[in-house]
Amino acid sequence: MMLPTHALGGMALGLAVGAVAPEFAGVALIAGLFGGILPDLDLYAGHRRTLHYPVYYSALAAVAFVPALLAPSAGTVGLAVFFLGAATHSVADAFGGGLELRPWEGTSDRAVYDHYRNRWIVPRRWVRYDGSPGDLMLSLTLAAPLSLVLDGLPRYVVVASAAVAVLYAAVRRFLPDIAEVLIASLLPVLPGRVVARLPDRYLQAHSQ
Ligand SMILES: [Zn+2]
Structure with a gap:
């Protein structure tokens, strides 16, 4: 799923916690937003592996809720x-x-890395791909109640996320072509150490 969907999903979680504990509504909203964004900071460094921990984050969340409930x-x-x-x-x-x-195209068998079992989790494709119509629908479904309930800066973040989601979904299918042209033209002039750091998906596409 695209980053706006995850950001909005994190805010929705924060909003739900804030409904239960209104005195912490603000911090819950911000924490949900940043928690929802965090994993995708690995976009250009081992994407969906370096900062994606489906098992360990879940365990940490379960543990962290004990002090949150007790104190x-x-x-x-x-x-x-x-x-x-x-x-x-x-x-x-x-x-x-x-x-x-x-x-x-649905050719990859890698969705997200499971560090606990040392293997890639196979994509279920309930949401077909990031930026797909279904992904956009999910983003807007999350944004609707958030934008109704929130105001001020948080509402601005929600509206901006929804706008980015619409734009990203609109251009998603063109992005690989643009990336390929860019990389094909830049490869001869890029220093080796920069090429070495490019994600595999771009280099594989170029060598095909
Ligand atoms: Zn992700």
């Missing part, structure tokens, strides 16, 4: 929601598409 504070609740957001993101990616450059 609720901004710190304990924030940490629990943060790990819950990161866990939900990592698990949700297993229900999306694979890691290939054109995930709508």
Whole structure:
């Protein structure tokens, strides 16, 4: 799933926790947002492996909810929601598409890495790929109640995320072609160490 969907999903989790514990609504919302975003910071460094931990984030979230329930504070609740957001993101990616450059082709058997079992989880494709119509629908479904309930800066973040989701979904199918042209033209002039750091999916596409 695309980053806006994960960001909105994290905020929705934060909102739900905030409904139960209104005194921590603000910190829960922020923690959910950042937890939802965190895993995708690995986009260009071992994507869906380096910062995606479906099992370990889930375990951390379960553990973190004990102090959050026993001794609720901004710190304990924030940490629990943060790990819950990161866990939900990592698990949700297993229900999306694979890691290939054109995930709508459905050729990759890698959705997200399971460090606990040392293997890739196969994509379930309930949401066919990141930026697919189904993904956009999910983003907008999450954004609708959030934008109704929130106001001020949080509402702006929701609307901006939804706008990015619409734009990304609109251009998603063209992105691999653009990336291929860019990389084909840049490869001869890029230093070797930069080429070595390019994600495999781009280099595989170029060598095909
Ligand atoms: Zn992800």
